[in-house]
Amino acid sequence: MPGLPFWPQRASAYAGQVDFLFTCLLVITVLTVGLVFFLLFFFANKYRHGSNAVRHEPTRKTWRWEVSWTAATLVVFVGLAVWGASLYVHLYNPPEDALQIFVVGKQWMWKAQHPGGQREINALHVPVNQDVRLVMASQDVIHSFYIPALRIKQDVVPGRYETMWFRADRVGRYHLFCAEYCGTDHAKMGGWITVMNPRDFADWLQAQGGQETLAAQGQQLFHRYGCSGCHEAGGTVRAPNLNGVFGSPVPLSDGSVVIADERYVRDSILNPKGQVAAGYAPVMPTFKGQVSEDDLAKLVAYIESIGPNRSGTS
Amino acid sequence: MSDRVLGIQYSTLAQERETVTLGMWAFLATEVLFFGALIAAYLNYRIWFGAEFIAAASLTKVALGTANTAVLLTSSACMAMAVITFDAGSKRAPVLWLAATALLGLAFVGIKGTEWFLEYQEHLVPALNFDLPRYGGIAEIFFIFYFCATGLHALHLLIGISLVSWLAWRIGTGRLQPGGSTTRLIGLYWHFVDIVWIFLFPLIYLAGRNM
């Protein structure tokens, strides 16, 4: 970066919108501060103690002034609040078919895991001009996945999944920081986000060694944990067959209907008695404590892959 | 209070009485928020964890809780009687009412103590011997709130009992003449401790009684 770095790199359209809002606020601030400083110096000079400027009786009625600048500030502030909120809400509904990458933060490193099974530490390779959705969890304390070039950040609170999505539109290498204080090497817990065009990205994925896809690993786990014993044809116990289930509505035993999304699959593995499918006895044991974080992600990916033919994300 | 020389900052006795009462109410406002923070945390977990929280709450002894509430409400009435009889000028009646208040307070602490002991035997005390595998960590959180809240309340109650006994002793020995505001202040404090229990009782004991 030759010369003084005044402005951060911009690597997504969303970052441009944030910069535009920031610039407008900057202009308002410069105008207001300029007005206040100008008035201070002007009054200080014109009405200093010795000067013989004209001074009238101090006005009793100050309502006109007060109401006008109160109303002005209120209108400007409400406008800014609404503008900011509209951009923020945009962050909260990620597109459906985004490339999903699992990120796990642990004390002083970020571990990313691509659907294809590729893993990386303190780095993230993403294709350009494609929506990427990060599903993040922390293994110990609160961390915060922060990419300044994309103007996004999300605290990763242990004990729950946090999602964040972006669509990088410029190839390059951008900083990755941990923004929530997490201990001794909080400052070293960062790295680089590399945005590549799709061809290079595919080559990179290949170069990372072709571990089988997440779904394939999920299938092996499906058998190892004994899920197939009940959930596949010819099982000893009557259990719902999971083919074509993902994404479609599932009637529950208490009469309600729920869409079998990631959350439902994950909850059914961890706390099966919570939402039992209609017509089945709640006999499935809980796997809480046996299925690890990474294995759970693979099982969900596998059940997703045997759902109704979704556009390939594996 | 009236024989005590008036502080230099006060000009009349009425001004001192109003100031001291206002000071007490301001202090009670801080206490409301002190206990309130704990109750707000409880309510948030009650909303968020719901089922597991209520399941844990059903392990508390509602019979003892109800008895305790009755005891504390009665002690509040006795305290109020003590205040009005003291203002009316009599000497023996307020001492008796204050003794009743203190005894009821001790009864409350006694019942509370037995309850804690029972819970200790049932291995429900977090950090000491808590083992309730059925509900996992969330039940332990309920019992942390339970012991923090009832512990702090019992501490405030013990302070109240010692204040009431000190007051009874001063009235009994004639050191305290009507006209001051000490009795009323201690009354306010006692009623406040009662109000805290009025809110703690439903939150702790009545959750999950009809599972």
Add this chain to the structure above:
Amino acid sequence: MTAGTIWRCWLTLMLLLAATTASAFVPLGSLNLPVSLAIAVAKALIVLIFFMELRASRPLVRSFAAAGFFWLLIMIVLTGADYWHRNDTRAPIDEMPLPSR
């Protein structure tokens, strides 16, 4: 505040206590908490107005009494704004090693 009012209040408090304990055993589902809290507020108001003589106090003292509870309400409502609307998926926390401190 006369002895009469004190014992009448005491009786009302006892009835309310009985009511709240009884209401707990009636399966009202999600209504149980609000009902028990409403009765608790009623009992607290009786103690505040009669036993703590707010009825006979000047408006300034009443405002001090109300301030504590009002600010507590602010805290409960605004933290509620977060907790009532938060639907996040809980990750398996068993996999997190607890430091042996």
Add this chain to the structure above:
Amino acid sequence: MHAPRNETYLNATVGIRSWLLTTDHKRIALLYFAGITFFFFIGGIAATLIRFELLTPGPTLGSADLYNRLFTMHGIIMVWFFLIPSIPTTMGNFILPMMIGARDLAFPRLNLTSWYLYMAGGLITLTALLLGGVDTGWTFYTPYSTFYATGYLILAVFGIFVSGFSSILTGLNFIVTVHKLRAPGMTWYKLPVFVWSTYATSVILVLATPVLAMTLLMLLAERVLHVGIFSPQLGGDPILFQHMFWFYSHPAVYIMILPSMGVISEIVPVFSRKPLFGYYFVVWCSIAIAVIGFLVWGHHMFVAGQALYASLAFSFLSYLVAVPSAIKVFNWTATMHEGWIRFDAPMLYAFGFIGLFTIGGLTGLFLAALPIDVHVTDTYFVVAHFHYIMVGGAVMGYFAGLHYWWPKITGRLYPDYWARFAAILAFFGFNLTFFPQFILGYLGMPRRYQTYPPEFQIWHVLSSAGASILAVGYALPLFYFAWSILRGPRASANPWGATGLEWSTRSPPPPENFATTPTVIRPPYQYVRGEPLMQAGDV
């Protein structure tokens, strides 16, 4: 009992016992001055070391652990042992009773207890920080602070818990005093704005600090008993800690700034020889800041995993709370219109305050806008914002008040040119220190980083250079105030020609403040063609 001609509160009684067991609000104010100055320089040393560490991208002074302990120490000491107590306990204690014509606060013994609680809390926390310190940041976020942090967290948190009660008792004392001990004729709308803003601060002190006490108790319970209130490993929710912590800590930043606003509202009319513009608006803005200040804490948690609905609500409320501050700045500026402005040291500090507080306040709007907060929270943009408010605002206001009431407190004048030089030096040193941090923040430099990417080094070097100038700017008053005490010329009762009750009694004032309790006949800041009309008539 009229004090003899030359008896003042300083020489009325002598000896250590007369100071350590005093119930005179003026002496307690001086005891607080000693404590505040001591902790200010401890925090200042930590700040200097931090700025020295950040000169180079790599580790400069020592290990990351040392740096983490340094910024935690800087945070804890400055927030709880300098900024929160600074103006209310020193100038509030000394000047407020005199401004309302009272002989002392409502509960003098409680006032002395507050000082002992403050010093006890301070020394406990200081021993914790010196023994090995805490490395969690002044925010103590769980589960790091309760399960993973090493260091003397329990001792430090207990010290803060104890000093919290000092805040509660001081606030309670002020509220009851302002309600009950006003001189005859002193109606609410005749009260000077400093009394109003100290009253608003006391309302926050009384209503917010108990929640901090309970939060710290639960933090200690979790760390000592190893239970899981806030830690997900045992079922709790870390965001609940953040809610309860910020429920106190955001109103706490208004505790820090409101008294300074009161001081500036006192100084600007006096040195403009003109009544305060829009007295009613300035007064009710102080109360509005105190009340709305309780509704906005969620803007610290926009990225913490809060529900979307809550973030939207808190963002909107945060914009509302900025309006009263903006109104105040316009009123101060309008006061100077058609006045007779003098540029004594207090006025220069006031100019500095208005300028820097405006920048600090407006950058708060950036942080209240949700998408910008997502980008800049936990970066140096936030560090710059709150330093503009706290150092540019609260500390500048503290020095302004110190220079304004120094003659009344000590009965001595100080060299004006040195004081003006210190004010200007502090203003420029401050800007050079903290303006580069805005740029660093938007570039994305996270806070609490010992090592940072090399391209940020330019701004850190500028900031550290500014910090050294600022340090000189803050050290200067020590010297000329010391000189003023020893050999400064005697001050008259009213050296600045102000109108308040505190200026109608001798300086330094007699032990019971007024020979006879004054009756107030005029509202404050009444000037006719530049000549002051005393509130208590021609005394």
